Amino acid sequence: QLYLENCATCHGIDGTLGKAGANNLTTTTLSDQELKTIIEVGNSNGMPRFKEILGGDEEIEAVVYYIKGFRRIDG
Numbered sequence: 534q535l536y537l538e539n540c541a542t543c544h545g546i547d548g549t550l551g552k553a554g555a556n557n558l559t560t561t562t563l564s565d566q567e568l569k570t571i572i573e574v575g576n577s578n579g580m581p582r583f584k585e586i587l588g589g590d591e592e593i594e595a596v597v598y599y600i601k602g603f604r605r606i607d608g
Contacts, residue, residue: 535592536599539583548603554579558603568597 537546544550548558556578563571572593575582587593 535587535596539586540596540600548600558600559605561600561604565597565601568600569593572596 541550543552543555544558545552551557561568571580572587573582573584583593587596
């Protein structure tokens with residue numbers, strides 16, 4: 534639910550939308566900590582900070598866990 538409310542507009546329901554330059558989350562190679570940091574503070578590519586929007590570390594970690602479910606496993 535957190536992902537759908539806060540992330541799906543730009544990243545899409547399945548992580549592939551890429552609206553407004555948002556990265557395709559199915560191909561990300563970022564570590565959990567890198568994802569967490571970007572969610573918290575945003576980045577220079579237009580990703581806004583969500584630290585104050587999401588309710589702390591537990592919710593941010595839940596979003597990271599959800600995003601990891603989009604990753605494609607090749608081979």
